[in-house]
Amino acid sequence: MPGDxxxxxxxxxxxxxxxxxxxxGELEYDDTFSIMLFHDGAFETPWRRIDVAREINAVTSFGPAVAGARGEAYALLSNEGDVYFSDPGFPxxxxxxxxxxxxxxSGRGALYALAAHGDTLFAAGTNGQVYRRGRDGVWIAWxxxxxxxxxxxxxxxxxxQAFGPQVLMVVGGVLPEAQAYDVTEDPTFFDDMSIDDLAALFERQLALEASTLEASGKAFRMGDGGVLSLVPAPVPNLRALCVETADSIWIVGENGAILHGGLERPFEIVSSAADQQTLLSVTRxxxxxxxxxxxxxxxxxxxxxxxxxxxLGEVVxxxxxxxxxxxxxxxxxxxxxAKHGVRLWDGDSWEAVRVPPELLRREFRDPS
Structure with missing residues (x-):
């Protein structure tokens, strides 16, 4: 219901x-819906909205080198491999x-990550899926x-993270087999299971997680020279990366994992074993x-x-x-x-970015 x-x-x-x-977005198995908002403070009306009946998992910007783009634009990626553009000139x-x-x-699953370099886009997801979009607008399994x-x-x-039209760095992890099945694909998955069946499934999942969690993180360089591993030591699942330079890259993940290395040299674990949080994002x-x-x-x-x-609770x-x-x-x-929107920090104080509430209503009506 719209009111819900x-x-x-x-x-x-x-x-x-x-x-x-x-x-x-609000993820519903039978009613997926996402609101894409674009803000540009140079305009009197800074907000623009596009709606799609898809689960959007990633957004990135790409430059005017993309043919026909007017200045910076955005590309957005759905779990199903749909790619949307903020520039109305791009279908x-x-x-x-x-x-x-x-x-x-093809059965390889959803997509979760998107990156750009000039007029080239890359997308990636489960089961090692990596796709590349060239100047001709054609996506290939890269x-x-x-x-x-x-x-x-x-x-x-x-x-x-793209380092050129033919060089890419990717990070992630090997999921336990029990986690690879997304029950949201089939809401009746548990319907015919007995208590004993559910208990057995739970025990199998715990065993799989215990056997893979400590050594399932992966980071690779792809492109010239093929697929090269950048993490020689066992690490937990990896979630995000931040690039200072090609020789100074930070990666974070589960169990408090923080790694530092470069595109041409192996990564080392630099975090303390005392930090065990799941780390979601990193920046410099x-x-x-x-x-x-x-x-x-x-x-x-x-x-x-x-x-x-x-x-931080006061900030939100x-x-x-x-x-x-x-x-x-x-x-x-x-x-x-995820729940409280956007805040800006200048090193001393915080500023909230106000999103007009009407922009977050499913049945949007422009107040102007």
Whole structure:
């Protein structure tokens, strides 16, 4: 029902202080709906909205090198491999073979990550799926056929970064078999299970998680030279990365894992075993490494995580924080919160970004 619509921030990306994209959605098995919002403070009416009946998992910006683009634009990726563009001159596209319920789905699963380099886009997801969009607008399965491709075949890719039209870095983890089945695909999955069946399934999942969690994280360089592993030591599942330079890249993940390395050199674990939070996002801000965990924001001092803001609940209006992403842009740090929206930090004070409430209603009516 429209009155029951309660969207949360699903993904976001900032270009600068006044230009950013936000994607809100409420995931329902039989009624998926996403609101894509684009903000540009240079205009008298800064907000623009596009709705799609899809689950949007990633958004990124790409530059005017894309043929026909007017300045910076955004690309957005759905779990089913649909690609949408903020520029109305670009029609929506479909990555053949991607997705779960799409008629052409190959069975390899959903897509979760998107990256751009100039006029080239990359998309990635479960079971080692990597796709590349060239200047001609055609998406191809890019990882297939590269030497070493078998190393990535079972990896659920969570984040990617392009270093050129033919060089990509990807991070993720190998999911336990029991987790690979998404019960939202079939809401009747548990209907005929007895208590004993459910208990046995639960025990199997716990065993699989215990056997894979500690050594399932993966990071690869793809492109010239094939698929090369960048993480020689066992690490937990990896969630996000931040690039300072090609020789200074930060990766974060589960069990408090923080890794540092480069595109041409192996990564090392630099975090403390005492930090066990699930780390969701990482960025570099004014010479410091800033990390978002499931319950707060942190500085990484080279050894341990320290609170960035001791009372983050006050930053989100005395609510319970639900961190999604941190991103440094120029002199500002964007903090994206799934439940509380967007905050900006200049190093001293916080500023809330107000999203007009009418923009978050399913039945949108422009007040103008």
């Amino acid at each position: 619509f309660n969207p949360k921030l699903r993904c976001a990306h900032a270009i600068d202080r006044d230009r950013f994209a936000l994607v809100y 929506a596209e479909k990555i053949a073979g991607a997705g779960i319920q799409s008629p052409d789905a 990882g297939d056929g590269q030497s070493g491709e078998e190393a990535i075949a079972q990896v659920a890719l969570a984040a990617i 801000f004014r010479g410091e490494t800033i990390v978002a965990s499931e319950d707060g924001l942190h500085r990484f001092d080279g050894h341990r995580l320290q609170p960035l803001q001791r009372r 209006d005395s609510g319970v924080p639900s961190p999604l992403k941190v991103q440094a842009v120029g002199d500002f740090l964007f903090y994206f919160d």
